[in-house]
Amino acid sequence: MMSHDDLRMTVIQLAPGADKVRNIEQARGLIEAAVAQDRPDLVALPEIWTCLGGDRATKFAAAETLPAPGSAGETGGAAYEFLREMARRHKIHVHGGSIGELGGETLFNTTLVFDPDGAEIARYRKIHLFDIVTPDGQGYRESAIYGAGDKIVTFRLGTATVGLSICYDMRFPELYLALRRAGADIILVPAAFTLQTGKDHWEVLLRARAIETQCWVAAPACTGTHYDGSNVPRVTYGNSLIVDPWGIVSARCSDGPGFVTARIDLAKSAKYRTDMPVLEHRKLV
Incomplete structure (x- = not known):
């Protein structure tokens, strides 16, 4: 049981592919091992772990129509x-990392959070979509499938307030400032960060977001190789x-x-905020 100022948090690192059933079983084994070994108050999964890779049809087939918020008796999909x-x-x-949420002709990259009674208590759709070219020339266009x-x-x-973000969001410090202003003590960043960007930017960005917000930052990530719809290998950084x-x-x-x-x-974090009150000192935004 968590104390007033102290809790235990576990981040789960998965190596998912396009097989949703297999991915769920991998997650189940790691969550159960973490609970048995470390007795956490919260476990957090990576980004889009239910179906990483595959073509558009595969992603839509793995995505789920979510129950209406607050409908405790309604049954959801497998994830x-x-x-x-x-x-x-x-x-x-x-904290369910993120999964594909069906939204008509598009998908959303969506985080779900459940309390110890199994009630959904938070739902967040990724705001910043990953439309970039990595240093090795591989192109990614998340907006071709996902809405923002x-x-x-x-x-x-x-007693803590936890803020939600997903992967590419971490490059936009204004989101993290908004979460701090909303009372966040902890910010979660589930990710499927590419190897090419991860080796240079992953740790430094997460540490920067922690320093500037004076929040704990927890970032569960995907690792390993998966294949996109054209059978091109994509490597995640872990x-x-x-x-x-x-x-x-x-x-x-x-x-x-x-x-x-x-x-x-x-x-x-309370001590750091008292000793260095950067939020109160902020002038421009």
Whole structure:
């Protein structure tokens, strides 16, 4: 049971592909191992872990129509019910990374959070879409399949407020400032970060977001190789991290599927904010 200023958080690192059933079973095994070993208050999964890779039809087939917010008795799809089951069975909060949400002719890259009773308590659609070319020349166009969200989302975890973001969002510090202003003590960043960008930018960006917001930042990530609709290999960076509000890496996953857990000391961020009140000093935005 979490104390007033202290909780345990686990980030799960997965190596998913386009097989949704297999991905769910991989996630189940790692969550259950983390609960048995580390007894976390919250576990968090990576971005779009239910179906990473495959063509447009594969992504749409794996996506789910989500129950209407607040409809506790309505049954969701396989991933939705899996996340709810894990929360209820283990009496923990489960942050579902992100999954594909069906939205008519488009999809949304959507985070779901469940409380220990299995109730959905937060839903966030990724705001910033990954339309870029990496240094090795590979192109990514997330907006060809996914629509963008437009809402800042937080939820309560004990006495803490937790802010939600997804992967490419981390390059936009104004979102993280908005989450801090909304009361965030912790910010979650599930990701499927590319190897090419990850080796140079992953850690430095996460540490920067932690330092400037004076929040804990937890980033569960995908690792390994998957294949897109043209059978082109795509490599994700892994290196799931938990960073403290001073920008120090408190926990990091090694290569391959796995998990790490860190003790989140909320008193630490409170002290940093008192000693260096950067939010109060901000002039321009």
